[in-house]
Amino acid sequence: MPVDLRTRNSFHGKRKTSDSPYGGPASFFVAESSPPETDASIVERGGREAEQDGFTSILVNQFSDRPDVWATAGWILAHTDTITVAAAHRVGLQSPTVAARSLATLDRLSGGRTTIHIIQGSSDQDMQREGDWLPKEERYRRSHEYLDVFKQELTATEPFDYSGEFYRIAGARSATLPIRKPRPLISSAGASDAGIELAATHSDIYALPTVPLSDTPALIGRVADAAAAKGREIGFWLGGFNVILAPTVEQAWAKAEGITREVLDYQERTGYRPDQTRMTGLADDADRELDLRSRTDSPEDAFYGRLGALTNHGPSLVGSPESVARAYLEYYKLGIGVLTIGGAGELQPRTGEPELVDAEHRDLLRALIGEVKSLTDAHDRETATPVGVG
Template sequence: MAIDIRARITFEGKQPLSDSAAGRAASFFIQDPGNPSVDPRILTNSARAQEAAGYDSSLVWQFGASPDVWSVTSWALSATDQLRVVAAHRPGVQSPTAAARTLATLDRLSGGRQQIHIIQGRTDIDIARDGDFLEHDSRYRRAAEYVTILKKELFATEPFDFDGEFYRVSGAMSGVQPSQTPHPTIHAAGNSDAGLDFVTDHADVWAVGALGLAEHEKQIQRVRTLAASKDRTLGFWSGAFNVILGDTDEQAWDFTRQISQEVIAFLERSGDKIADWEQRVAGSARAHTPARTIPAEAFDLDDDSRYRLEGPLYTRLSALTGHGPSLVGTPDSIADYLADYYLIGIDVITLGGIPELFDENGDELLDPHHRQLRKELVAQLRARAGRIDRERNAEVAA
């Protein structure tokens, strides 16, 4: 498959940590926790800005207190012409037949731009908000039944029955079918044995849980082998990257240091209440992970060695805030680094952070110059992937 450069839809405003470029950028990584809301201006502007920047697709996330994923997805699709939208979706929230009809309807209305990402929920606390108390492996068994029924419902021309451990349907059939064949792309995550069994049986694209190029390659080889044993082929998605750009690598790293200083200052303003802040985040509706301990060394900006892993890959902001790894550099240097991911089989690459900065009025917090750098990064990565595709095709033709 051709490269898919992905963003994440945002629908709530950020609160800048200070009135500076670094303070605005830092608001992506940390701010006071609160209940997720949804603003039509932010949602519309987010989707349109991502399409204008050249992104191929965007993810709409789902958690136990977040706005309805299908409503957000449909709004983003209606605001754009080409952007594909991937709805994170957790079995157990909706019946599989109803989800299939929703998926098919949105795909039909958008001209084949709807996709789905099957998730299991990151914490028991979060999924319990929706009355889901299944244990880990049982959730994957349920998901297997769920996707089986969903696929049947998408294209069944005759009524069908299903009688399983978790679901039973009688005479199921949909009056709407998706535009895409054989079906809208199904993404899925999971690193456990149960998760990988589910992914290699039912998904089209696996969200790789790894850090660094070598670990990505190792995980891809493992899952490719498992999928091949079932006569299946998967695509691969690296979905955690958040990008910090500059005109030179030195400028980008200096900007990253300023962002880190803003984050640290935010935490230190709480004094001895940092642990309380972590607990509030863990207990808030916005929280996606349980409370964690911030390592003391993450506050020491004089020592970057433990956090600069390879090339532009940087993890200090991950240690401070729990977000995924950062990529720091120019559009060229980051595109060069990510081209190696495409070479080993990563088809879908998320370039996050920079497309998710909007204030409460719906205006982008990213300044015009950094917006141009964002557009250049997308273009540079696409150009490198295109060269790789042409070289591969030439090798096959030879």
């Protein structure tokens, strides 16, 4: 199966942190104290540019203060032709039957271009902002029931009942079923025992914490073994990497250092500190423990953790398009079929304001995407073992 290269959507444009050469790229790593309202043109432009750049999917993330995921996903799908939208979905904020029909409707209207990423909430505080006070352990237990019902609503051709601790359903059946068969793919995260058990039971794809290459095989093996014990196969998604690119490796590391200095200067000028209750990509405490190990730089494999430590935006891969593509290939060889290339494609300026990056930036991004596709295709031909999802 061809590699799935994923980006993330932007809800609004950004503004340079300063007029320095690094003010544009640094804007990705910090949040403005008073960000603008959601901008439909930015959401639309981000989806179209991602498609043009060669991405195959785009993640719409979910936090308590962000725009509605279903509406945003629908807007992107309506303004694109081929890209798949991965909709993040917090369990418990909607009934599972309503959520399943929302996904099925988007899938049908878009011609089968949806997946769903199940999340528990990155922190208790952010879930409580939504009125959900269940502790994380109970949220995982609820998710098993939720997905039992959710999957039935996506596939059932006859009315069904369900009775559990959290949900009781009588006579449910949707008249709208998705185009994707048997249903859109489901992904989930969580490196704790509870997170892995949920993925092994219900998910088609497991979202890995973004850690150095040497730390990744053990977790892949743990999740794959848990799924195999249930008679299932599972695919993998590496979702946390951002990229910092330049024509040469040396120039890219100089750029990474310049962006880091710019972020530090911005923090000193403004007093900005990232919100620790919404650490991007972290599903549970086990992920947080792994995240601490992602803060050591490994230049030999392009891994740069310092910006992630400063901003909670996750680690970066630094280098030329060719060297970063080789780093992604090493993860792909482990059986990771979905790879996020973050940061570079998300730098959208506010409407009417200058671009945050120059034309070379997008050329480098497109070169990286093309090189990753070329290397992974060649690997599949050589091994004759496509990366699949079961």
